[in-house]
Amino acid sequence: MTHQLEIKNLHASVGDQPILKGINLTIPRGELHAVMGPNGNGKSTLAKVIVGDPEYTVTEGEVLVDGQNILEMEPDERARLGVFLAFQYPVEIPGVTIANFLRLAMQARKEEGEEVTFTEFYGKLQSALKTLEWDESIVERYLNEGMSGGEKKRNEILQMLMLEPNYIIMDETDSGLDVDALRIVSHGVNSLRGPNLGGLIITHYQRLLDYIVPDKVHIIVDGRVVESGGPELAKRLDAEGYDWVKELATA
Amino acid sequence: MTVNPEAASINTEYEYGWSNPERYAIKAPKGLSREVVEMISKAKDEPQWMLDFRLKALDIFLSKPMPEWGADLSGLNLDEIYYYIKPEGFNARSWDDVPEDVKQTFERLGIPEAERAALAGVGAQYESEMVYHNLKEEWEKLGVVFLSIEDGMREYPELFREYFATVVPPEDNKFAAVNSAVWSGGSFVYVPKGVKVDIPLQTYFRINAENSGQFERTLIIIEEGAQAHYIEGCTAPAYSSDSFHSGVIEIIVKEGARFRYSTIQNWSHNVYNLVTQRAAVYGNGVMEWVDGNLGSKVTMKYPACYLLEEGARGEVLSIAMASRGQHQDAGAKIVHFAPHTSGNIVSKSISKDAGRSSYRGLVKIYEGARGSKTNVECDALLLDEEARTDTYPYIEIEERDASVGHEATVSKINDEQILYLQSRGLSEDEAAGLIVRGFIEPIAKELPLEYAVELNRLIELEMEGSVG
Ligand SMILES: Nc1ncnc2c1ncn2[C@@H]1O[C@H](COP(=O)(O)OP(=O)(O)O)[C@@H](O)[C@H]1O
Ligand SMILES: [Mg+2]
Numbered sequence: 001m002t003h004q005l006e007i008k009n010l011h012a013s014v015g016d017q018p019i020l021k022g023i024n025l026t027i028p029r030g031e032l033h034a035v036m037g038p039n040g041n042g043k044s045t046l047a048k049v050i051v052g053d054p055e056y057t058v059t060e061g062e063v064l065v066d067g068q069n070i071l072e073m074e075p076d077e078r079a080r081l082g083v084f085l086a087f088q089y090p091v092e093i094p095g096v097t098i099a100n101f102l103r104l105a106m107q108a109r110k111e112e113g114e115e116v117t118f119t120e121f122y123g124k125l126q127s128a129l130k131t132l133e134w135d136e137s138i139v140e141r142y143l144n145e146g147m148s149g150g151e152k153k154r155n156e157i158l159q160m161l162m163l164e165p166n167y168i169i170m171d172e173t174d175s176g177l178d179v180d181a182l183r184i185v186s187h188g189v190n191s192l193r194g195p196n197l198g199g200l201i202i203t204h205y206q207r208l209l210d211y212i213v214p215d216k217v218h219i220i221v222d223g224r225v226v227e228s229g230g231p232e233l234a235k236r237l238d239a240e241g242y243d244w245v246k247e248l249a250t251a
Numbered sequence: 252m253t254v255n256p257e258a259a260s261i262n263t264e265y266e267y268g269w270s271n272p273e274r275y276a277i278k279a280p281k282g283l284s285r286e287v288v289e290m291i292s293k294a295k296d297e298p299q300w301m302l303d304f305r306l307k308a309l310d311i312f313l314s315k316p317m318p319e320w321g322a323d324l325s326g327l328n329l330d331e332i333y334y335y336i337k338p339e340g341f342n343a344r345s346w347d348d349v350p351e352d353v354k355q356t357f358e359r360l361g362i363p364e365a366e367r368a369a370l371a372g373v374g375a376q377y378e379s380e381m382v383y384h385n386l387k388e389e390w391e392k393l394g395v396v397f398l399s400i401e402d403g404m405r406e407y408p409e410l411f412r413e414y415f416a417t418v419v420p421p422e423d424n425k426f427a428a429v430n431s432a433v434w435s436g437g438s439f440v441y442v443p444k445g446v447k448v449d450i451p452l453q454t455y456f457r458i459n460a461e462n463s464g465q466f467e468r469t470l471i472i473i474e475e476g477a478q479a480h481y482i483e484g485c486t487a488p489a490y491s492s493d494s495f496h497s498g499v500i501e502i503i504v505k506e507g508a509r510f511r512y513s514t515i516q517n518w519s520h521n522v523y524n525l526v527t528q529r530a531a532v533y534g535n536g537v538m539e540w541v542d543g544n545l546g547s548k549v550t551m552k553y554p555a556c557y558l559l560e561e562g563a564r565g566e567v568l569s570i571a572m573a574s575r576g577q578h579q580d581a582g583a584k585i586v587h588f589a590p591h592t593s594g595n596i597v598s599k600s601i602s603k604d605a606g607r608s609s610y611r612g613l614v615k616i617y618e619g620a621r622g623s624k625t626n627v628e629c630d631a632l633l634l635d636e637e638a639r640t641d642t643y644p645y646i647e648i649e650e651r652d653a654s655v656g657h658e659a660t661v662s663k664i665n666d667e668q669i670l671y672l673q674s675r676g677l678s679e680d681e682a683a684g685l686i687v688r689g690f691i692e693p694i695a696k697e698l699p700l701e702y703a704v705e706l707n708r709l710i711e712l713e714m715e716g717s718v719g
Contacts, residue, residue, distance in 0.1 A: 095689025
């Protein structure tokens with residue numbers, strides 16, 4: 001079995017409006033790939049199609065996790081296979097504490113009849129909070145409710161650390177973060193990095209990629225990958241902007 | 252930390268919708284008449300003044316029309332109801348005297364467990380009489396009285412007569428009148444001056460006989476500077492023909508006293524639940540109603556705080572859930588009679604499957620109640636397209652120097668929330684359940700843990716299969 005996330009000729013639409021027009025990407029475990037590109041070109045759509053947002057209809061293509069096509073699966077089944085999306089705009093769930101939610105999410109990954117023990121939960125929580133330089137009292141707060149943009153992003157990474165996914169997708173996690181928060185969040189992601197973790201880092205900024213150095217960089221324009229390369233590609237975008245890649249798309 | 256590994260396992264044996272074979276010592280004929288009222292009074296061996304009171308209330312009941320506002324009561328046939336049923340074994344002194352099937356009922360309700368958990372006085376009502384009553388000894392020493400209403404009337408005749416029907420007189424409304432005529436069962440609580448009771452006083456009761464009306468009457472007096480919390484939970488088995496429940500709860504909160512009355516009601520889906528709950532609150536006293544309304548066919552219930560003297564405060568926190576065939580018409584009343592009185596209403600409702608929930612609330616500020624204010628927040632959550640909610644906020648302000656805030660929200664479980672939770676591994680049903688639990692959390696967290704767990708469980712039962 002190949003341990004990788006494969007996206008093959010993926011086409012997806014909202015209603016009858018096509019947004020993804022044949023995406024091809026292969027991300028083996030052990031690698032993190034950056035995904036860049038101008039706003040409104042399908043990056044978030046790609047992320048949401050991978051996790052199974054019913055808002056989008058896949059019209060063609062496949063998404064394989066470790067060789068298994070996941071497109072017919074419910075979002076929670078995909079999560080249990082180890083796919084995790086740090087959302088660009090995490091939603092608020094009033095009245096549900098972060099602690100309670102984390103515990104339920106951990107429990108959801110267990111086999112029938114297996115319980116998340118308090119020690120397991122609490123031990124993991126302590127270490128995740130330490131990595132994220134966060135006080136324990138945060139887990140008493142309601143999930144994303146009334147949190148600042150930066151806190152919401154950090155909370156996404158907290159969940160990521162607790163759930164230990166195999167494939168992460170980070171959708172502009174760096175936007176809205178100040179320099180300290182950016183460093184902390186990147187540290188969190190790097191702490192998970194290793195031969196078992198693969199994923200996509202969607203971002204506009206080199207400053208994130210200075211911390212989380214990508215193995216590859218892909219540029220998406222108009223629902224297609226128009227250019228791929230190494231970390232230097234991100235540096236070029238940072239220096240020159242997106243104008244030249246937009247031309248690639250129309251060429 | 253709010254994580255409690257024990258929480259989930261409490262009350263897991265709880266079931267809803269069962270009934271025991273009927274076995275009664277006295278059962279009055281169907282319908283309401285002078286004979287029925289006299290029979291009740293005689294069975295209770297009451298003083299003459301109470302019989303006179305009942306008969307007067309009967310006249311008031313007969314002369315008042317059914318209310319034309321609120322929920323649809325056309326399915327309620329008052330001539331088909333049994334107004335009095337007295338079960339065998341009533342007023343047993345100890346657990347051993349209680350008949351076996353009654354015991355089973357209690358066991359199913361978890362009462363012995365509740366006792367083992369060192370919960371305070373357990374008064375349990377089976378049908379229309381107290382069957383089992385128990386009050387912790389140390390409280391008796393403090394002078395705290397927690398009795399069935401009948402025993403209260405017998406053992407504390409002056410106290411009883413001084414306060415009975417002073418907060419909710421029979422003239423108040425048609426259902427207060429019917430209760431006044433045929434009341435039976437309920438609690439009598441007296442907390443003397445300055446006594447603070449920290450463990451909640453609890454009672455469970457349920458309706459068992461088909462077509463039996465339940466007309467419990469509760470009278471609670473909290474003396475100056477005293478504090479207490481009273482909890483009532485009830486369930487009823489499912490029956491095919493409609494049943495009628497009309498209670499009256501009267502509470503007196505004296506100067507500087509503090510009292511909380513919490514209820515979780517889970518009537519079977521054929522019960523008409525028409526209750527009058529009211530508290531008279533004196534200077535700097537605090538009254539809090541925490542009210543959960545599940546089940547029933549129709550509920551009309553508006554816990555009230557009459558803020559009679561300066562500095563009095565009243566709060567009503569309520570949660571209602573309505574599904575198919577149900578109408579929860581619930582809300583609150585805060586009436587400011589004196590300066591610097593304050594109120595707070597938080598009302599939450601969940602509707603699904605063409606169920607209907609309404610918030611109906613009255614805030615009234617009389618002239619002279621300077622510097623008074625009340626805040627009203629009502630939030631409705633709709634689980635599907637067919638569900639319905641409406642709000643009827645009545646605000647009457649006669650005083651210039653006073654304010655009322657009103658905020659209402661209607662929300663639906665949104666797809667993005669479901670996706671978010673599912674993307675972390677929760678199933679669609681679990682996700683919806685969690686969102687609902689979060690919605691009621693502001694109320695649930697005001698309840699003792701085991702009641703909060705029960706409330707969540709009851710809501711989960713109602714939710715089953717509601718998504719997807
Ligand atoms: N739920 C949706 N409904 C309608 N249009 C959408 C929806 N999601 C995305 N789109 C459209 O698809 C295009 C790509 O959006 P998105 O994937 O969010 O871009 P990016 O993340 O690259 O900025 C945009 O034109 C956007 O307006
Ligand atoms: Mg985006």
